[in-house]
Amino acid sequence: MKAIYLTGFMGAGKTTVGKRLGEVLQLPVIDTDAYIEQQVGKTIADIFAEEGEGVFRAYEREVLKKLPTEHIVITTGGGIVIQEENRRFMSNHGIVIYLHCELHELFRRLADDATRPLLMENKQSQMKQLFEQRLPWYRQAHITIDTTNRTVDDIVETIVSLLKSSRF
Numbered sequence: 001m002k003a004i005y006l007t008g009f010m011g012a013g014k015t016t017v018g019k020r021l022g023e024v025l026q027l028p029v030i031d032t033d034a035y036i037e038q039q040v041g042k043t044i045a046d047i048f049a050e051e052g053e054g055v056f057r058a059y060e061r062e063v064l065k066k067l068p069t070e071h072i073v074i075t076t077g078g079g080i081v082i083q084e085e086n087r088r089f090m091s092n093h094g095i096v097i098y099l100h101c102e103l104h105e106l107f108r109r110l111a112d113d114a115t116r117p118l119l120m121e122n123k124q125s126q127m128k129q130l131f132e133q134r135l136p137w138y139r140q141a142h143i144t145i146d147t148t149n150r151t152v153d154d155i156v157e158t159i160v161s162l163l164k165s166s167r168f
């Protein structure tokens with residue numbers, strides 16, 4: 001099976017859903033954020049603070065190309081779709097699944113989270129702008145799933161049945 005790439009905004013549940021999906025499909029799971037943190041030896045927040053977002057985006061691009069493209073679930077950082085090169089790579093090499101979530105629910109899920117630098121630095125209105133700017137890129141995925149009022153198990157079940165019944 002081709003690689004499964006989970007995309008979506010911060011808090012959409014990529015990491016959480018990906019972990020469970022990997023268990024159900026018995027596939028290894030790699031999270032690009034966690035992988036970068038391990039390779040660089042710094043947290044995402046420290047990379048942003050010390051090296052800047054541009055350098056983080058370069059790490060993200062390099063890592064995506066280095067990871068396997070078969071028999072794997074790859075959970076991506078929320079901004080992976082910003083770069084056209086990344087969107088093309090994921091689309092050509094795997095099955096891209098966009099986990100959509102309404103903004104009000106994203107804010108609720110991330111209310112107490114201090115690990116996402118973009119969330120710490122920006123007001124809700126700026127996050128809304130970022131969300132709307134990225135929506136068309138997220139929507140280029142092969143499959144879109146609205147996660148807003150759904151449990152992780154329910155989302156995983158839907159993904160598994162879509163994968164079984166589709167041409168993938």
Ligand SMILES: Nc1ncnc2c1ncn2[C@@H]1O[C@H](COP(=O)(O)OP(=O)(O)OP(=O)(O)O)[C@@H](O)[C@H]1O
Pocket residue numbers: 008009010011012013014015016017033076077078079109110116147150151152155
């Ligand atoms: N379907 C869901 N319903 C309710 N809460 C959820 C759901 N999915 C994820 N969460 C919660 O939302 C928070 C963010 O989830 P997660 O870290 O998986 O998001 P993410 O998409 O990986 O974000 P990022 O892009 O920043 O890495 C976590 O606290 C998680 O438990």
Ligand SMILES: O=C(O)C1=C[C@@H](O)[C@@H](O)[C@H](O)C1
Pocket residue numbers: 009010033044076077078079080115116117118
């Ligand atoms: O949406 C984004 O741009 C980001 C999301 C996170 O997953 C991290 O990749 C980082 O905090 C940037």
Ligand SMILES: [Mg+2]
Pocket residue numbers: 014015016031033075076077
């Ligand atoms: Mg994540």
